[in-house]
Amino acid sequence: MENLINIFVKSIFIENMIFAYFLGMCSYLAVSKSVKTATGLGIAVIFVLGITLPVNYLLEKYVLTEGALKWLDPSFASVDLSFLSFIMFIAVIASITQLVEMVVEKFTPVLYNQLGIFLPLIAVNCAILGGSLFMQQKAFLNIGEATVYALGSGVGWFLAIVGIAAIREKIQYSQIPAPLRGLGIAFIITGLMGIAFMGFMGIKL
Amino acid sequence: MSEREALFSKKNLKLLSDPLNSSNPITVQVLGICSALAVTAQMKPAIVMALSVTAVVALANVIISLLRNTIPNRIRIIVQLVVIAALVILVDQVLKAYVYDVSKQLSVFVGLIITNCILMGRLEAFALGNKPWQSFLDGIGNGAGYGAILIIVGFFRELLGSGSIYGFRVIPESWYITHGGFYANNGMMILPPMALITIGIIIWVQRSRNRKLIEN
Numbered sequence: 150m151e152n153l154i155n156i157f158v159k160s161i162f163i164e165n166m167i168f169a170y171f172l173g174m175c176s177y178l179a180v181s182k183s184v185k186t187a188t189g190l191g192i193a194v195i196f197v198l199g200i201t202l203p204v205n206y207l208l209e210k211y212v213l214t215e216g217a218l219k220w221l222d223p224s225f226a227s228v229d230l231s232f233l234s235f236i237m238f239i240a241v242i243a244s245i246t247q248l249v250e251m252v253v254e255k256f257t258p259v260l261y262n263q264l265g266i267f268l269p270l271i272a273v274n275c276a277i278l279g280g281s282l283f284m285q286q287k288a289f290l291n292i293g294e295a296t297v298y299a300l301g302s303g304v305g306w307f308l309a310i311v312g313i314a315a316i317r318e319k320i321q322y323s324q325i326p327a328p329l330r331g332l333g334i335a336f337i338i339t340g341l342m343g344i345a346f347m348g349f350m351g352i353k354l
Numbered sequence: 355m356s357e358r359e360a361l362f363s364k365k366n367l368k369l370l371s372d373p374l375n376s377s378n379p380i381t382v383q384v385l386g387i388c389s390a391l392a393v394t395a396q397m398k399p400a401i402v403m404a405l406s407v408t409a410v411v412a413l414a415n416v417i418i419s420l421l422r423n424t425i426p427n428r429i430r431i432i433v434q435l436v437v438i439a440a441l442v443i444l445v446d447q448v449l450k451a452y453v454y455d456v457s458k459q460l461s462v463f464v465g466l467i468i469t470n471c472i473l474m475g476r477l478e479a480f481a482l483g484n485k486p487w488q489s490f491l492d493g494i495g496n497g498a499g500y501g502a503i504l505i506i507v508g509f510f511r512e513l514l515g516s517g518s519i520y521g522f523r524v525i526p527e528s529w530y531i532t533h534g535g536f537y538a539n540n541g542m543m544i545l546p547p548m549a550l551i552t553i554g555i556i557i558w559v560q561r562s563r564n565r566k567l568i569e570n
Contacts, residue, residue: 169546174387175471232447235465236439243435272431275388275469282462328561329554331569332384336554343547 153297160301163350166276167309168343170283173276177310178335187314188307189263190270195303197271198280200249201242202299203292205281208237238281246272276306313339361487369491373499375564379472380503381557382567386472389463390504391549397520400508401501402456403463406449408497410441410467411476415493417441418481425482434477435468442467472500507552515543 166172173194180190211217213234218225250268254261271277280302289295316338325334379385386407393403417437418425425433446464449457457464467473476496481489512518517525517539529535542548561567 171391171546171549172388172466174391175385178384178387232443235443235446235468236436238465239435239439239468243432269431272435273469273471273474275466275471278469279388279462279466282465286462326558326562327568328565329558332381333554333557333561336550336557340547340550340554343550347545347547 153293156294156297157301158352160298161305161308162346163352164302165305165309165346166279166302167306167339168346170279172279173274173306176270176274177306177313177339178332181310181314181317181335184311184314184318187310191303191307191310192263193268193271194274194276194306195300197242197246197249197268197277198299198303198306199296201245201277202280202284203296204245205238205241206284206289206292206295208241209234209285213237234285238278242277242281243272276302309339309342312342316342366488366491369488370495370498373492373495374502375499375560376567378499378503378560379475379496380500380553381560383475385475386470386500387553389466389470390500391507391546391553393460393463394504394508394511394549395515395544396512397505397508399456399459400504401520402449402453403460404497404501404504406445406464407467407470407472407500408494410438410445411473411497412490412493413441414438414473415476415481415489416486418477419484419486419489422482430482431474434474438473438477439468472496503553503556506556507549510552511543511549514540515548 164170167174167177176190181187209217211220213230215229215231216226217230218228246268250261253268280299283302284295284298287298289298313335317335320334320338329337373379377383380387380390389403389407393399414434414437418434421433442465445467446457449460449464476492480492484492509519512520513524517523517530517537525537527533529537531538
């Protein structure tokens with residue numbers, strides 16, 4: 150349990166997807182002009198990360214790593230498919246986003262109206278594939294750890310995008326040097342937020 | 355059919371040079387920032403990353419451009435992803451075989467080329483509607499524009515953060531405080547947030563020189 154909380158807090162604050170690894174920057178900068186849409190996208194990211202990462206974890210553990218196919222037949226023990234992981238992960242992510250979109254549309258139209266336009270975009274959000282690739286690198290012990298990591302990273306991303314959207318709404322009334330307006334200042338604010346988040350570095354639970 | 359266009363006509367050269375400045379993928383189109391920043395703490399990984407992305411963009415552009423009339427519109431995103439993922443696997447294997455240490459340093463960011471927005475962006479916006487040769491030039495141009503920013507950021511971060519350029523020491527050892535000198539590296543430059551601020555400053559400089567790009 151302690152271990153899970155540790156992973157959760159670490160993935161939100163210390164190894165924040167945006168401030169430490171710059172993952173999902175494209176949509177982060179493009180969709181952070183108002184708090185409302187930023188919240189929608191943030192929730193969609195948590196949702197999709199929380200579903201795709203455990204699936205990719207199982208795929209990694211039972212299909213892709215060396216000797217993972219042993220459960221199928223002992224003679225497969227030497228098969229190493231890890232070079233296929235990129236293409237498998239992205240295929241899983243693309244198809245699950247499609248699936249999630251259809252399920253959400255069918256069962257909760259309200260949620261669909263809120264997430265609608267963002268769901269398809271998420272297939273190519275680096276944060277999602279990045280989550281799976283980090284999962285592969287961190288070699289989690291069980292699926293619970295992987296799921297907690299996914300939710301933590303999602304929440305961290307959500308916090309970052311809602312935070313910058315709020316700041317960008319405020320600075321519309323500020324006098325910024327003309328060449329810095331828009332994109333330039335967004336980068337610098339993200340950098341400053343990153344410095345603030347660095348304060349969490351070194352926290353151990 | 356109209357007359358055959360020369361291989362390097364003015365229009366084609368513009369495809370190559372535009373992404374370097376007025377339609378730069380990073381500072382103007384806001385594409386491909388995801389993987390751009392994390393690899394720029396030193397110049398060597400930045401250069402390797404720039405070359406890898408250029409190769410993938412150019413080849414993916416050509417392949418999608420060749421297939422553009424046969425891909426059904428509904429499934430084009432999946433087709434694009436598969437083409438990109440296959441090319442990225444190739445690049446990853448080549449990097450692992452020839453520059454293993456850099457490939458370790460880049461870690462997940464080679465895989466993240468797949469979701470690099472430059473790729474999808476150029477495929478959607480250019481390759482689906484243009485001939486293979488133009489698409490190839492567009493890919494090289496955009497890869498170079500991306501690489502230019504990466505190398506500039508890498509140059510400043512490595513120079514100010516570690517006192518070296520491409521691994522070669524520029525600031526002499528004897529200048530350092532630890533050796534009785536007056537100079538200390540700015541450790542902040544190695545850390546992630548400074549990459550963002552460096553890009554912010556590049557955008558500032560570029561836009562104050564090229565006033566057409568200023569947003570309202």
